[in-house]
Every structure is written in C-alpha cells, then in structure tokens.
Amino acid sequence: MATKTQVEAVINGEPIEFLCEPRQSLLEVLRDTLGLTGSKEGCNNGNCGACSVLIDGALVNACLVLAVEIQGRQVTTIEGIATPDGLHPLQQKFLEHAALQCGFCTPGFIVAAKALLDRNPDPSEAEVRQWLAGNLCRCTGYDHIVKAILAAADRPTGAEAHP
Amino acid sequence: MASVWIPALLRSLTGGQATVSATGTSVLALIDDLDTRYPGLRARLVDGDRLRPGLAVVVDGKTGRLRLREPVAEASEVHFVATISGG
Amino acid sequence: MTQTEKTSRPGFRVIGSSPLRQDGVEKVTGRARFGADIHLPGLLIGAVLRSPHAHARILAIDTSAAAAYPGVKAVVTALDLPELESKIADIGEASINQRYQSNNILARDKVLYFGHAVAAVAAVNGHVAEAAAALIKVDYEVLPPVLDVRAAMAPDAPILLEELRTAELGDHGTGPTNVAAHLLLETGDIARGFEAAAVVVERAFTTAMVHQGYIEPHAATAQVEADGQVTIWCSTQGTFGVREQVASILRLPLSRIRVVPLEIGGGFGGKNNVYLEPLAVLLSRKSGFRPVKLTMSRKDVLAATGPTSGSVITVKLGADAAGKLTAAQATLIYEAGAYPGSPVGSAMDVIFTPYRIPHVRIDGYDVVVNKPHTAAYRAPGGTNAAFAAESVVDELSERLGLDPIAFRLLNGVHEGNRKVDGVAFERIGLLETLEAAQSTAHYRAAAPGRHRGRGVAAGFWGNYGGKSSASASVNADGTISLIEGSVDIGGSRTSIAMQLAETLELPIETVRTTIADTDSIGETEGTYGSRTTFATGWAAYEVGQKLKVGLKERAAHLWGVTAADVDYADGVFRSGAEHMTFAGLAAQMDGTGGPVVASASVQPSSWGPGFAVHIVDVEVDPETGKVDILRYTALQDAGKAVYPDYVAGQMQGGAAQGIGWALHEEFIYDGQGRLLNANWLDYRMPVSLDLPFIETVIVEVPSPSHPYGVRGVGEVPIVPPAAAVANAIYRAIGVRLTELPMSPGRIVAALRAQDR
Numbered sequence A: 001m002a003t004k005t006q007v008e009a010v011i012n013g014e015p016i017e018f019l020c021e022p023r024q025s026l027l028e029v030l031r032d033t034l035g036l037t038g039s040k041e042g043c044n045n046g047n048c049g050a051c052s053v054l055i056d057g058a059l060v061n062a063c064l065v066l067a068v069e070i071q072g073r074q075v076t077t078i079e080g081i082a083t084p085d086g087l088h089p090l091q092q093k094f095l096e097h098a099a100l101q102c103g104f105c106t107p108g109f110i111v112a113a114k115a116l117l118d119r120n121p122d123p124s125e126a127e128v129r130q131w132l133a134g135n136l137c138r139c140t141g142y143d144h145i146v147k148a149i150l151a152a153a154d155r156p157t158g159a160e161a162h163p
Numbered sequence B: 001m002a003s004v005w006i007p008a009l010l011r012s013l014t015g016g017q018a019t020v021s022a023t024g025t026s027v028l029a030l031i032d033d034l035d036t037r038y039p040g041l042r043a044r045l046v047d048g049d050r051l052r053p054g055l056a057v058v059v060d061g062k063t064g065r066l067r068l069r070e071p072v073a074e075a076s077e078v079h080f081v082a083t084i085s086g087g
Numbered sequence C: 001m002t003q004t005e006k007t008s009r010p011g012f013r014v015i016g017s018s019p020l021r022q023d024g025v026e027k028v029t030g031r032a033r034f035g036a037d038i039h040l041p042g043l044l045i046g047a048v049l050r051s052p053h054a055h056a057r058i059l060a061i062d063t064s065a066a067a068a069y070p071g072v073k074a075v076v077t078a079l080d081l082p083e084l085e086s087k088i089a090d091i092g093e094a095s096i097n098q099r100y101q102s103n104n105i106l107a108r109d110k111v112l113y114f115g116h117a118v119a120a121v122a123a124v125n126g127h128v129a130e131a132a133a134a135l136i137k138v139d140y141e142v143l144p145p146v147l148d149v150r151a152a153m154a155p156d157a158p159i160l161l162e163e164l165r166t167a168e169l170g171d172h173g174t175g176p177t178n179v180a181a182h183l184l185l186e187t188g189d190i191a192r193g194f195e196a197a198a199v200v201v202e203r204a205f206t207t208a209m210v211h212q213g214y215i216e217p218h219a220a221t222a223q224v225e226a227d228g229q230v231t232i233w234c235s236t237q238g239t240f241g242v243r244e245q246v247a248s249i250l251r252l253p254l255s256r257i258r259v260v261p262l263e264i265g266g267g268f269g270g271k272n273n274v275y276l277e278p279l280a281v282l283l284s285r286k287s288g289f290r291p292v293k294l295t296m297s298r299k300d301v302l303a304a305t306g307p308t309s310g311s312v313i314t315v316k317l318g319a320d321a322a323g324k325l326t327a328a329q330a331t332l333i334y335e336a337g338a339y340p341g342s343p344v345g346s347a348m349d350v351i352f353t354p355y356r357i358p359h360v361r362i363d364g365y366d367v368v369v370n371k372p373h374t375a376a377y378r379a380p381g382g383t384n385a386a387f388a389a390e391s392v393v394d395e396l397s398e399r400l401g402l403d404p405i406a407f408r409l410l411n412g413v414h415e416g417n418r419k420v421d422g423v424a425f426e427r428i429g430l431l432e433t434l435e436a437a438q439s440t441a442h443y444r445a446a447a448p449g450r451h452r453g454r455g456v457a458a459g460f461w462g463n464y465g466g467k468s469s470a471s472a473s474v475n476a477d478g479t480i481s482l483i484e485g486s487v488d489i490g491g492s493r494t495s496i497a498m499q500l501a502e503t504l505e506l507p508i509e510t511v512r513t514t515i516a517d518t519d520s521i522g523e524t525e526g527t528y529g530s531r532t533t534f535a536t537g538w539a540a541y542e543v544g545q546k547l548k549v550g551l552k553e554r555a556a557h558l559w560g561v562t563a564a565d566v567d568y569a570d571g572v573f574r575s576g577a578e579h580m581t582f583a584g585l586a587a588q589m590d591g592t593g594g595p596v597v598a599s600a601s602v603q604p605s606s607w608g609p610g611f612a613v614h615i616v617d618v619e620v621d622p623e624t625g626k627v628d629i630l631r632y633t634a635l636q637d638a639g640k641a642v643y644p645d646y647v648a649g650q651m652q653g654g655a656a657q658g659i660g661w662a663l664h665e666e667f668i669y670d671g672q673g674r675l676l677n678a679n680w681l682d683y684r685m686p687v688s689l690d691l692p693f694i695e696t697v698i699v700e701v702p703s704p705s706h707p708y709g710v711r712g713v714g715e716v717p718i719v720p721p722a723a724a725v726a727n728a729i730y731r732a733i734g735v736r737l738t739e740l741p742m743s744p745g746r747i748v749a750a751l752r753a754q755d756r
C-alpha cells in the first residue's frame, strides 16, 4: 500500500488533519475519509460539477484536485454553506423555487452559485447561465435553478421579455 | 353476449374478424367459448393457467385485476392489450 | 412562468398549493444520503471487470491472480450465479426472461456488448479492487458485432442468442434470428383509407440510441448475514422491484431480502433494473459476510446501463381535402440491445394515438443488437415515435394549407374515441390542451424571423396505475406520521402527503412522510410510469378515509352517540351540539381505545392518460448548423396538479431531455462496437446555456379515474420535443430533418443537399 501523507487544512471553518495517499482526489477524501458526502460524484472527471467546492473562495471540481493539494488552504463544501442560524439564502431560494427534483446536483449548484454571488452579487440571467455551464442537471431543465439564483441575488425573476 | 376484440395477430384464427361475440361470465370462459369456434385462440392468449406474460385484459375500459378470472357482463367489451408500465 | 388553466373543480385546500418539500432541507444542505453515501463498519468496495468486446464467446476466465492480490476478499464470475432456465416471468409489469436477466448481471457463455460485466471483485478499498479486477484474465473468441437493426435483420446476420425465435403473440418462428418479436396493431383497412386520401405523405426516420443521463451513477451496498438474511441499500426507482429481481436471479425467498431505499439521483426509467445489487450480495456472501459497496463510474453507466433504443421508423399518413385523416401506417424497428425487450410496444401505443384515424396499421419489431440491454426511459419509445409521426403530421398540415394546431384540433381524439387497440378513452384533455396552446402569447407572437422557425408537436402517453401501499398513524398532538413505499425522485413525499392532508382537511404541515423499506410497508411498485403521485397518492387518500372512520368512532365513544352520527368537516368532528377539533380528538385517543392507525393498498384498474403540446422557436445558423432554442412553451393536461411547481418541473425537465435528444445526444460506436463517447464531454447533454426559460401551461381536465382527478405527469413531456424542434427547424430553413440527433453536421449536410 502506498505511503500516506499528512495534510492540514481548514474545512468549513474547522482546522482538520488527515492522512491520504498521494493519488487520492479531494473528493474521495472528503467523502470517504472525512464523511462529508454532500459533495457528489457524478463523473469523476470534471464534466458535471456535482463535486463543486470552494478552495480559498475559488470554485473547483473536487474530483480534479488531489487531496494533498489542499495543504494549508481553506475549503468550503456544501456542508459549510448554511450558518448555525439557518439556511443560506441560496438554499432557501432553491426550496422556494422548487429548484431541485432528485436533488443530486443541488449541492454542486448551490456551491457554484455561491461562488458566483460572492463575486457578482447582481448577475443577469445570461451571466448565471454562463457561470453554471459546468454544472449538469438532468431533472429540471435549469429553469427553476436559474430563477432561484436570481431571486437569491434579489433580481426580479420571471421577467422573460419576449418581443 | 360479450364482444371480444381480437388482437390483430390472432385474426387469422377468426377468419379476419376483428370483433367476435362470446358467451361466459369470466374472461377465461369467453376464451374457452371462442376456442371451440376458433381453435388455437386459447393457446395464444393463455400460458398454462395464466394470461400470457406481457398481456393485460381490459373489460369495459378497466384493466382486469383478476386477469382471466375477471368477471364479464352480458354486454361487456373485452380487449387484450400489451402491458405498458413506462419509465 | 407557470400558469394553470382553471378548468377543474374548485375547493381544494391543500392540493394545488406550494408547500416546501419535506426532504428539501436535507437536500440543500448535503445531508441527504444517496446511493453511494452509505458507510458501514468493515465495508469492502467492489469493482467490476467489463468486456472490451461487443460480441465474443468466453472461452475461459482465470481469476487466480486477482484472488491472490493483497487486500482482495472475494472474486465472483457467472459460475457463482445459479444457472437459470429460460423462462419468461412477469417482474412487476415487465416480462423478462430470467436467464437473460442473470446473464446481463454477469456474462456466462458470451459477452454481448462493450461493457458487459464479466467478473467482480471485493477488496479493502476501491483502488485495490480495481487493480485486482484488471488482473483477471479472460480468454475471448471475438465474434463479428451486429450494431444496426437493419443489419441484424439481414438473413445472413451473425446471431446473438442461439435459442431466440421471433415471438408473435403466443406463437414463434422456427429459425434462429435477431428479431425477438413482431407486434401488430390494426384497425380498419388501410388500403381503403389511403384511397380516400387527397394528400399522402410518407417518410422514413432514424434515431440514435440515447441514455437517460441521470447524474447519480448506480450504487448498491449489500450485507449478507451468516444465516443468509440479506439487506441491500441502494438508489433505485423501486425497492420491491429490486427485491423481486434479486430473489429471481439468486434464487432466494423474498422474505430473505430487505431492500432499504436511499435517496436517488435521477432514474428516468434507468434505475428499475438491477445491475450491481446481485453482485454486492454475492461478494458479501463470499467475503465472509462483510458489507460490500459497488458504485459505477460514469463510463460504466453510459456503456453498460440504461440506454433507450435507436430506431428506424417509417410513417405514411393520408388526409382528405378537408384535412381529415383517413389512414395511417407505420413500421417501427427498435433496438432491444443485447437481450429482447425494446419499448417498441409502447411506441406503437403512442405513435398515432392523438388522432382519430379510421384505418391504421402499425407493425413493430424488437431486434437484438450488440449494444447494452435497453431499459425504460421516460415514456419509453414515445419520443422516437412522435418524432416520426408528428413530423409527418406537420408536413401534411402544411400541404393542406392548415395551421398545425388547427389541423390537430380537427383530428384530435376526445372521450369515447377508440385507440388502435380498440379501447375507448374516458375523459381526456387533448383538445383543451391544443386550445390552450393556440391562445398562448408564444403561439400568437409574430413569426420569429429569418433563419428562425416555430414548431409545434403533440404527444400522448398512456400512464400507468400499479400497486401502491401507505399507512399512517395519528399522533396525540394531532399530527400524522405517513409511511409509504414510493421512492421520491422529485417531490412525491410531499405530493402524497398533500393528498392525505386534503382528505383529512388539515394543513399539509400536520403530515410527515417516511419512505419505508420492503419489510415495513405493503408492496409498492417503483416510481415509474408516472404513477407515484397518482397511485401512492390514492393509497394515502384511502388511508385518510379510514382514519376518519377510526376517529369518528372515538368521538362517538366520548359523546355517547354512534359513529354514524358524527360528521367531520374543516378539521372538526361534530355531533349535535358536540364538537371537537382533529387535534382535540387526537389528544383523547389514549382513553378511548389507544392508537388510531390505518393502512391501505390500491391497484387502480384505470388511469387517465396524459397529452402534451409543445411550441418551440429556434434559430438555425446555416453556416455552422447550430440550432439555438429561442423560446419554449410546454402545455400539458395534468388532470389535477397536486403540487404545481413540481408538475411544471416535470414538464421543463422532460422538455430539456427531449431537446438534448433532438439536437445532440447519441451513442457513437466504432465498427467493432466500442462506445466512443462514454463521458459527458462527448455525450453532450443540455447545459444551462443551451436553454431558455421553459414556459409551462398546466391544463386541468380531471381524470375520472382518480379521487382527486389526478393524471400522471412525468413522462408525456418528453414525447413531443424532438418533433417540435424538427418542425421548427423545417420552418426556419425549409429542410425536413429525418434523423436524430439533428446535430450541426447533419443540418449543414441537409442544407447542402437542398442546394443541389
């Protein structure tokens, strides 16, 4: 068995130490070693965004990052989005807008949307759609997801002006 | 007499007739009655003592939960259709 | 935006409202446990070795190196499975040859598709399991693959299954063949019908094999105890279906198996069949009764599960000068994949059903090819069939100079009309849905401009009833715990609870739903066939009626009257001057006889079919062939929309899948039958950028076959989209595309052919 490396990082605000093999992805360690199964594996090769996490605030696919690479860094997963007082506004809006059907893609979309709103608090529909292009949802047709994110950004939704 | 709609693939047994009349108080009784006039029909619809897998019987627009034992009335309409349960 | 046409009876208090879904918080916080999220003490991880060949005989398998690999606890091949005789069994509602089902779990004599499972390993972790699986040596005699239905039907085609004979409703052919079945529907006399036609259009269509594309890969975990008791945790559309299939494949009594549902990340029909569950059981048993988890990679999911058939379809339609359809004929040839069982039968049920046509003949063929065994996919077979038929309907209406919706209104079916199989419709809502489509702002908007076009298509899906069970207990504080057996893929915990709350005339917040394992609830068929809100909701309704009876007896005790003297309305029990709220009476259960519980099982004998009409505007770039969806409106008769936000979600999701099928999605095989695009970069599903907001209009023509008028809603929205997009492309560029997907290359080629 390969030798294990010790990694220290901050995950969802908690300092954490773990041992991992050099070949293990961050997604594998989050899910299997740390029990953070909110990040999902849909493809394991960067095509679906179900494993979206933030590393030092930047949106990445955890399946494409080696766990050893997070040494000394801050990681936010879906488990770290809600506050002790309640849901994050994105989570609340996803519920209010029925933005999930099966819910498997949902953690990835919420993390990705948080990264967008942290950067651009007032995105247009086009900007939301552009930003989400790396996240696959097979159930919803994206309609309610885009509306939920626009609502979380306090944008009026449903104002689809057709000529 | 109940009227029985003959599946297209079995109409060679009924001389091309698409609907035929039959006597009986259950689906099986109708089939047995028809088999005396159109020999071979029973063997195509019934497998052992059960309706052939993949087939459902519809009596007066309702899928017969009792299958071959489903009761039929004097003026009933009986259809044999493919079971479709979807995705 | 979602807009509901108010044609149903008013007066619902819970049904039709928009509560937050009961499993919502778990799902937005990442706490919901899906198929792969389970961890058990001592858990082993499995890996599956899959065939690199599409068609080959297995001469020998040597597992010794894998078994000796450090960390490996068990290795299994088909020899570990009971050898089953060839026998057709009704598993749930599908007829399946149990031997084929077993051979699909692990190939015995032959591999029949690229990715066919051959052996499986359980080890201390996934990396070890995969390394060990790669050490298994399989000796293959490679055979020529059959990859196309036309080639498969040729007289000299290589034969996939030696014992296969063409079935024809209880009869079968005599010689070896790849044609598993010939089906026929016929009414009237098409020769006469076409003679009466003033205009006849005939076209041939082909569609590619596509995948359901659920985002969650298959996952299953099993624990076998030393006494043989089996527990399976998995993400499946139907726990009872898993139990039945595992029992059949492994020859176990049903009571020996308990299936525990985890949350499911999409299924669309593809998670009814078992793949990993029997392997996890075998590996657990062979590894000294340790729990074993298996999950598929995305590549495995695409190569070895699910897909729905590619097809070759010809359609011929005739209409008289006034625009009335006189005759219809179709031949549908569907890929079954490696084993019989394509959805050609349901495709035949769909293809002409929206229309009144006196003379019809439909031939269907179920053909095996060296591709994965097809599984159900949302309105199985319907999208292909409607693509063909609705393209021809569009062409016919154009030739007759009729508006496409007006043409459909002229010929559309209504109550009392007969389907081709002779069964008469109860109350249905096609005409209402067409009328609603005609009056949408979208349809009335000006034509969309140069290189742009607007297309319309209609679709039918018969829906399904099936067996469902529910039970509930009243709590002392007046709340209710509801237990049911349908896994929740899109809000059904809530839509079922809403029907119980409606029956009891209580706020939805009083009812909390738990989804039970197979030992804890009566048999409930899977979440398929658009049946869950319909049938399990009906079971919840029956439970509600029984609870009312039970509680009235308690009130009668308290008041010294008979139960017949107690009325219940608006959440209050009354008799003469006495009255008590539901919660007040619940507090008195202890002292009037103890708990009040009820359970009910239903198996409806009819179910209202669904109709949908879709309108789409596209823009085609004639240089690149790229198609943009500019605007999309989906309309559908939901009977009664219990949970309208989620009905709209089904309509939008079905439309999106249909758009992907129309424009991008297809399995690409090389000449040897190897799947070349087993990843999501190359198997291109729609992303957020590809779609506009999808407008929805819910039409409500109550179904007479449900206490609340509910019709299934999940499947029919995938029926019209491919046809609607094709018709829009035609209006944009003047070329009819007859092949799916209508990818840029095909559009450019069609434009060039037109120029010549």
Ligand code: FES
Residues within 6 Å of the ligand: A040, A041, A042, A043, A044, A045, A046, A047, A048, A049, A050, A051, A052, A061, A062, A063, A064
């Ligand atoms: S699992 Fe990481 S992108 Fe799909």
Ligand code: FES
Residues within 6 Å of the ligand: A099, A100, A101, A102, A103, A104, A105, A106, A136, A137, A138, A139, A140, C215, C265, C266
């Ligand atoms: S809600 Fe199912 S994949 Fe998005």
